[in-house]
Amino acid sequence: MSLIADSPEAGALDAVPLRPRRSTRRDYSLVGEEGQQAVEIGLASAQWYHSDVPRKQMKELMKREDGPAIRDTAIWIGSMVAFAGIAAWLYPSLWSIPFFLAYGTLYGSASDSRWHECGHGTAFKTRWMNDWVYQIASFMMIRNPVVWRWSHTRHHTDTVIVGRDPEIVFMRPVEAMKVALNFVGILDTWHGLKSMVVNTFGGLSEEEKTFVPEMEWSRAIKIARIWFAIYAATVALAIATQSFLPLLLVGLPRMYGAWHGVMTGLLQHGGLAEDVIDHRLNSRTVYMNPVSRFIYWNMNYHVEHHMFPMVPYHALPRLHALIKHDLPRANTSIFDGYREMWPAVRRQMKNEDYFLKRELPATAKPYRGEFHEVEPGLRAKAA
Numbered sequence: 001m002s003l004i005a006d007s008p009e010a011g012a013l014d015a016v017p018l019r020p021r022r023s024t025r026r027d028y029s030l031v032g033e034e035g036q037q038a039v040e041i042g043l044a045s046a047q048w049y050h051s052d053v054p055r056k057q058m059k060e061l062m063k064r065e066d067g068p069a070i071r072d073t074a075i076w077i078g079s080m081v082a083f084a085g086i087a088a089w090l091y092p093s094l095w096s097i098p099f100f101l102a103y104g105t106l107y108g109s110a111s112d113s114r115w116h117e118c119g120h121g122t123a124f125k126t127r128w129m130n131d132w133v134y135q136i137a138s139f140m141m142i143r144n145p146v147v148w149r150w151s152h153t154r155h156h157t158d159t160v161i162v163g164r165d166p167e168i169v170f171m172r173p174v175e176a177m178k179v180a181l182n183f184v185g186i187l188d189t190w191h192g193l194k195s196m197v198v199n200t201f202g203g204l205s206e207e208e209k210t211f212v213p214e215m216e217w218s219r220a221i222k223i224a225r226i227w228f229a230i231y232a233a234t235v236a237l238a239i240a241t242q243s244f245l246p247l248l249l250v251g252l253p254r255m256y257g258a259w260h261g262v263m264t265g266l267l268q269h270g271g272l273a274e275d276v277i278d279h280r281l282n283s284r285t286v287y288m289n290p291v292s293r294f295i296y297w298n299m300n301y302h303v304e305h306h307m308f309p310m311v312p313y314h315a316l317p318r319l320h321a322l323i324k325h326d327l328p329r330a331n332t333s334i335f336d337g338y339r340e341m342w343p344a345v346r347r348q349m350k351n352e353d354y355f356l357k358r359e360l361p362a363t364a365k366p367y368r369g370e371f372h373e374v375e376p377g378l379r380a381k382a383a
Helices: 034-040 053-062 067-090 094-118 127-141 145-157 177-180 186-202 214-241 244-250 261-265 290-295 303-306 312-324 334-348
Strands: none
Touching: 034 094, 053 312, 067 094, 067 127, 067 244, 094 127, 094 261, 094 290, 127 145, 145 214, 177 186, 186 214, 214 244, 261 290, 303 312
């Protein structure tokens, strides 16, 4: 699916490349034909649409500060220490379960957003603070900080471009069981541990080599080996003490605390278009309650984040207020987001070419074009 722009008003894009018609299922592999095709026709590393923001206001929005992130990080770490301490004190009583769940959510979900924002280098003004929180959160998520920094760079360069974006969650046709398993972190944890072992003993995978520069390979391997030693020591401690407690505090929270990160993360691009170069069409902004926004670090403003990734998380609400006239309607809640997304995802389980076509408001700059069928007569048109 692609969009053809035919107006100079459409974000200064002359034409959006149209991917040739597919005769087979999508190939999401980064070393497959779809990726090569995206490069050949100009979908890869393309010029994306951006809403207009005056230079002075953008400069103010991009201003980095230590204060908000220091405050939020102190609350995050402090809360984890408190919940972990109470849970360990009550363990193995059933009364420990609520405290483990709270600790796990901050470990397995809040660390996801901290990894993400500090990976952009925008959370703190001071670089070493970004780097330290990034390293800690990456360890909690079992994501090699070297590999995932470059993976996420590619995700922003080629957002939901088939064969180029290594972070597409809903691969079509959608497999519901895989999505369900990730709510308890099973697949992501397995892939993280598998990659850690491969990096520790065998280097980088072929797909990782497509986006990680060769000069970074040795550093990725070094970090993986440090992590492997830490996890091995945790397992050894659990065996020596004949207690699951060490694992409940290190490692397992990545699974039992993943639910919130998955719940909010699926809304980012779920059910929306592939192979378009306008974030208004492939990303979703959702208004959320203050607790979820704290855990998620304002990544619910996801269209805004993708348009302007160098705007810090704490400035995203202000950015949203400036450009919301140019964006599709924001979902009013997490529930509203799923009410929109889930029917589309269910249809994608059977029809891989179905997607939600986001409607732009009358006040938005038009992106003149139309979605095209990949196989006329065989695949459904966009909703």
